Amino acid sequence: MATHCKDYEFLQIEPHWQTFWETHHSFRAVDDTSKPKYYVLDMFPYPSGAGLHIGHPEGYTATDIIARYKRAKGFNVLHPIGWDAFGLPAEQHAVKTGTHPAANTAANIANFKRQIKALGFSYDWERELATTDEKYFRWTQWIFLQLFKRGLAYVDERPVWWCPELRTVLANEEVVDGKSEVGGFPVERRNLRQWVLRITAYAERLLADLKDVDWPDSTKRMQEAWIGRSEGAEVSFALENEKLGALKVFTTRPDTLFGCTYMVLAPEHPLVDALTTSEQRDAIAAYRRQAAAKSDLDRTDLAKGEKTGVFTGSFAINPVNGARLPVWVADYVLMGYGTGAIMAVPAHDERDYDFAVQFKLPIIQVIDSGKPDQKLPFIDDGKLINSGPFNGIDWNEAKKRLTADLAAKGRGKTTVNYKLRDWLFSRQRYWGEPFPIIWVTESDYAKAAAHPASAADLPSSPVTYKDSATDTTWFALPVAASTLPLVLPEVQSYLPSGNGESPLANVTEWLEIWLNLATGAFVPASQPRPDGCNWIRGRRETNTMPQWAGSCWYYLRFIDPKNDKTFADPKLLAYWGVPDLYVGGAEHAVLHLLYARFWHKVLFDLGVVPQSEPFTKLFHQGIILGEDGEKMSKSRGNVVNPDTINTSHGTDTLRLYLMFLGPLEAMKPWNPNGIEGVHRFLQKIWRECLSREGEVNSKITLDDSAAESAEFVKLFHETIKKVGDDIENLRFNTAISQMMIFSNALQKAERVNRRTVLGFLQLLAPFAPHIAEELWSRLGGTTVSVLQAAWPQFDPAKLVSTEQKIIVQINGKKRAEFLLPVGSNQDAAFAVAQAHSDVTPYLVGKNLKRVIFVPGKILNIVIE
């Protein structure tokens, strides 16, 4: 079965074993529910035109080691891979060249697949999937329908970047310095109709359930910060113009209410118009236009220097003391958080302070820290001053008292606010999943709501939008799930429609339809209305879903990738569950991982997945920097291509080197010299196993009768233990060190049993699987493939020593060391130490103060 090469010809050996594994379906995950399962998953890649980056094989090697190790430990392992294949680059390429993005995507996938296969990863290729495959996105669309039905999807006007010159919507990354990346044209903020997912409805659970997952603490904290829960009070400020009702604000500092000297509204706040006096109208209008052109990010960036704002001319009344408060408009207040309005307390808030100084507004200190130098703004704790009946009360107590007081008057209540915003879920692009939604008139929607075939698919309150041009309100009707997938039509041009809609808006035959409420069938509206009373007129949604959609649930599809009845069989979902280990970059710490958690919880609530969290254990591999210690990038010219190393040293060397570089989670620079080291290590193993003629090395005793030294046997068992422990803890660098230590001992041993060498090859196999297979086979391993052999067991009895090294310290400094029988007590150790020539001189004429003895380790003699 093996090759016949005499030297370590990795270019021959590696393809040979890759073919062997493929023809034997070695990595097929069988749905065998009698065995314990282990599901190990990589974050699937976006197949870019640039091909594999060296960072990809880093994480993939780690999971491959785990997968191979778990198989040897008797687990039924699911280790799949697929393609996150929708994405902007393919669309941009299509716009430029006019070729269908699917063609470009397919070519990129083929290249990625070739590169990944050359690395010898033990993926179950029979479960490969791509998010662009209609058999896949059929279920992405199905999940969207479930969100829609549960009222978790709605339509709203949201600001997006619009480039009038290109007549298209741009993503944040396509806007550079306020200009379009392509062409450098000016861009502006423009409100467009968007689909939004109500992730905020899950904010509390997304936060609370973080405690149940085994994730890096830093990632948990980032998600916590992103969700941004804060407790505070909602307070109503009466307006002087009583007709306008009250102005509601959110504050985390109700204790500072007496220090409020003005109010601020976000420029987009609905009350701005009504509050603006005629003298201020022009200034306010100009300010609002200016603010509308900025993204939230710009607002924050620009605000580093000075604050901007305009007085509305109106006043509000402070509910605690009746003070008259001017109402301002300023873009440092965001419409998207809280109520879009704040009470400003300049003495105890930095932003309010800066603003008050800028516009010469009064500043009243109401918290006293009791310390001598109290520089304003002052945001720490203290006791209340200048606060009427609340003076002298501790701030924490004051928060409760003041809120309760307001609540009693009907002017406030305690509330919880989240930074988390609802998720903007649509793109005005071609290359994405079409929304399975048809826009119909109110009367047709009523028909659908009354029809038994469609009534159950509708949300409890309809999703609508008002087309201001025609003054028509449109109602969102879901397509029948049975008609999915809703595939992308062919288009003439991949350029956007020009009016803010995607290229799909130009495909009239696809867009305008007759829809049958009973069957879900449709025909183009260009044809006459078919007979029967169930046909209604509709226009398809032209937005497509963002790239996140497909990656939100792919880990579930791997469990049952070919199922065309449901997204995955419930029995298989129950067996395989969710990934036991998920490995990928920390750059996805918030968005991907939060979105996927949200969808998973929705599916959990639907009762279609059995657990409430998708990723039990998460690990982030570190970034590999270029040789120069900088981030790898084309422009720096420090990019390493895995193909190059595969050809020059072989993939076993590359895999081993990537793991030997340092801790998996660390950021570490690429160092080409290190590759030679691990390559030599593999060559040494080759030489110790095979002679120059390619026969079994004569030092290896085939009948296992060699008398190996106790020391060597002990090292072997230590190596089994350490390699196993290190793999379990993803400490691959130290596992490899241990194997190097063993190989050095192997080389020095005069005779060694075949059994021992085979055991060592098993330890090596997850890391360097090709050479391990080759040598296993050439040495006459007990099974055809090393994959079939059970992971070696270490014998704890073999790890026990009879002697232990004792370190002698004088006042904490090492002075001597000697061996003692295991279990020796302090007296025995002290007796030997006292007589030791390296110790005695230090003890002469000194008073013994104290002796610390750590059995088997250290004897510290403290003297004066």
Next chain:
RNA sequence: GCCCUCGUGGUGGAAUGGUAGACACUAGAGACUUAAAAUCUCUUGUCCGUAAGGACGUGCCGGUUCGAGUCCGGCCGGGGGCACCA
């Protein structure tokens, strides 16, 4: 600004509060060879010393401890994330 991380030889890195520098790279010396490559052996933190040996040493300053790379406080530096979130 806030949060998170990391600072150990010439280099990548190792070290449950208990021998700092495992393992590897680089460099040097030697063995083998006609020679070279490969391989093997030895040396390789700094300083003093011919040596034996000693002193110093994990970014800096302090603390806890019999004992600190590890724990605590402060500072300096690198990297990452978030950011007018009321």
